[in-house]
Amino acid sequence: MVLGVSVSVDHFKTMSVKIKTAAIQTPEYAKETKDILPFIETWLSNEDERFRRKVLKIFEGANVDKRYSIMNPDLVFTKTSFEDKNKIYVEAAKKLSKNVLEKALQKADWSADSLDYIITVSCTGIMIPSLDAYLINDLGMKQDIVRLPVTEMGCAAGISGMIYAKQFLAANPGKRAAVVAFEAPTATLQLDDLSMANMVSAAIFGDGAACVLMSSEEECDGPEILGESMYHFYNDTHMMGFDLTNSGLKMILDVDVPEKISSHFPQIIHPFLKDNNTSIEDVDHLIFHPGGKKIIQTVESLFGEMGKNIDDTKEVLRLFGNMSSATVLFVLERMFQKEIPQGEKGLMLSFGPGFSAQRILLQW
Numbered sequence: 001m002v003l004g005v006s007v008s009v010d011h012f013k014t015m016s017v018k019i020k021t022a023a024i025q026t027p028e029y030a031k032e033t034k035d036i037l038p039f040i041e042t043w044l045s046n047e048d049e050r051f052r053r054k055v056l057k058i059f060e061g062a063n064v065d066k067r068y069s070i071m072n073p074d075l076v077f078t079k080t081s082f083e084d085k086n087k088i089y090v091e092a093a094k095k096l097s098k099n100v101l102e103k104a105l106q107k108a109d110w111s112a113d114s115l116d117y118i119i120t121v122s123c124t125g126i127m128i129p130s131l132d133a134y135l136i137n138d139l140g141m142k143q144d145i146v147r148l149p150v151t152e153m154g155c156a157a158g159i160s161g162m163i164y165a166k167q168f169l170a171a172n173p174g175k176r177a178a179v180v181a182f183e184a185p186t187a188t189l190q191l192d193d194l195s196m197a198n199m200v201s202a203a204i205f206g207d208g209a210a211c212v213l214m215s216s217e218e219e220c221d222g223p224e225i226l227g228e229s230m231y232h233f234y235n236d237t238h239m240m241g242f243d244l245t246n247s248g249l250k251m252i253l254d255v256d257v258p259e260k261i262s263s264h265f266p267q268i269i270h271p272f273l274k275d276n277n278t279s280i281e282d283v284d285h286l287i288f289h290p291g292g293k294k295i296i297q298t299v300e301s302l303f304g305e306m307g308k309n310i311d312d313t314k315e316v317l318r319l320f321g322n323m324s325s326a327t328v329l330f331v332l333e334r335m336f337q338k339e340i341p342q343g344e345k346g347l348m349l350s351f352g353p354g355f356s357a358q359r360i361l362l363q364w
Contacts, residue, residue, distance in 0.1 A: 017169045018222040019162075019362070020176075020213040021107045022333040025100035026068040026320070027092060027184075027207050033064055039077050043191065051194075059203045063293045063314070067206030067321035069186040070096075079191050082248040089125030089187045094134050096209040097182045101135060104211040110176065112139035117168050117177035119161040121150045121325045123242070124183045124249065131182065154240060155289055156352025157181065157325035159360055162212060163228045166360075169216035176217070182209040183324035188242070188249040197253040204292040206321030210329035223335075223346065223362040227276035231268050236260065236355040257291070258298040261351060265302050268357045273347075276361050280306045282345055285335060287362075289328040289350035290317035325352075340364045 037056055044052045069076060070092035097120065105112055118141065120131040130149035135141070148164060150157050161179040169175055185205035190198050214225075233239075239257055242249040254260075261268075273279050286303060290296055290313045300310055316330045323330065328350045335346065341364065348360040 015170045015173050015216045016218070017166045017214060017216050017225045018220045019225070019332075020110070020215050020220055020222045021104055022210065022212045022329060022336050023100050023104035023107055024326075024330050024333050025096050025103060025209040027070045027096060029069045029072050030066060031069070031073055032066045033059055033062070036073065039073050043077050047194070055199050058199055061293065062203040063296070063317055064204055064206070064321045065318050068208055070184045070207050071186060076186050076189060077191065082246065085187045085248060086125050089184050090127045092184055092207075093122060093125065093127065093131050093182045094138070097131055097135060097180050098138050100182075100209040100211045101139065101178060101180050104178070104213050108213050110213065113142050114176055115141055115145060115178050116172070116175040117146045117148070117165060119148045119150060119165055119177065119179045121153075121157045121161045121179065121181040122183055123151055123154050123157065123324060124185050124188055131180070135180065152353070153325070154352035155291060155322070155324050155327070156350045156354070156356055156358045158210070158289070158328045159348055159350045159358035160230070160352075161325075162214070162225075162348075162360060163230070163358065165214050166225045166228050169214055173216050174218075175215070177214045179212045179214070179329075180209070181211075181326040181329055183207060183326050185322070185324055188251065190245075190247060190250050192247065193250060196255070197251050200292065201251040201253055204317075204322045206323055208320055208323035208326045208330065210326040210333065212329055212332065223340075223364045225360055226345075226363050227272070227361040229272050229275070229359050231264070231272070231357040231359065233260065233264060233355040233357075237353070239353070239355040241353040257351075257355075258294045260355065261295060262298050262302065264357070265299075268349075268359070269347075272359050273361065278345060278361070280308070283308065283347045284344040285340070285346035285362075286310050286313065287328060287331045287335060287346050287348040288313040289331070290314065290322055291351060292317075292322055295351075
């Protein structure tokens with residue numbers, strides 16, 4: 001009895017939030033890594049031969065067989081202004097994000113004007129108004145839709161967007177949300193930057209877009225989000241990010257990132273799962289962001305000790321490269337291609353600037 005009004009216990013239960021579906025979209029240009037090597041040689045033709053061989057080895061050993069780009073390779077390796085590259089980014093963002101959202105809506109049999117919340121995620125370019133505003137106009141969404149652009153969170157932001165959507169939906173029963181991630185790291189390649197951070201990022205990154213649809217409707221099917229959480233590393237803001245320079249976004253990528261992840265891994269995984277009344281032994285599917293070869297090796301060894309694998313993560317890296325925030329959603333989309341038995345659990349995990357880890361626990 002509250003203020004003379006009888007309220008059932010069920011009234012205070014957290015609203016169930018489920019993932020309806022996921023979709024992916026790649027840009028029109030694509031190259032296998034072996035076909036990119038001649039461009040690298042031309043780009044670095046004035047550099048020391050030993051340095052050139054080292055960079056070529058980085059590309060050859062990155063475990064990325066193919067990547068997609070919003071630009072043809074000639075333009076990627078042509079020095080242009082930040083303004084010119086950003087214009088290409090903006091046009092591609094509008095096009096690919098619309099395509100992937102429409103694809104997801106079609107898979108779910110939802111109309112665009114049935115969405116109550118839209119979150120757009122990107123860190124590889126700048127646009128104001130943000131991407132969500134264009135999607136609202138292009139797809140004719142409702143005029144009172146709630147919108148949230150997520151920027152400056154890098155590779156972690158695909159899961160960040162899902163966390164924000166989940167919390168909105170949990171507080172609002174019977175609602176629908178879309179999370180759209182678009183990234184174009186090839187637009188950030190710095191041709192005058194000979195640092196290893198620039199070379200490694202060039203070797204592992206590709207462009208792509210992904211969309212996840214979520215709902216707090218009782219009749220919605222799909223995996224349920226049992227828990228979500230962020231984990232922040234103290235005093236490690238230098239580990240990963242971008243410097244905004246006159247020539248564009250310059251990559252920051254500390255060589256100690258894999259070791260940092262490894263040292264924090266037990267604190268990232270086990271308390272989170274315990275808080276959600278489960279353990280790694282009960283997790284059947286790992287939906288992990290493929291940051292790059294070394295990070296994958298680090299996490300694979302840690303998960304391997306627990307009897308788990310990250311095969312889907314490795315396959316997404318091989319087929320598409322690291323597409324920043326969109327990549328983990330590509331891994332999630334692979335889950336929707338499988339027949340997963342009811343009751344099985346999945347753990348989503350990504351890392352990004354801050355330095356931080358983002359986690360979501362799913363159950364089918």
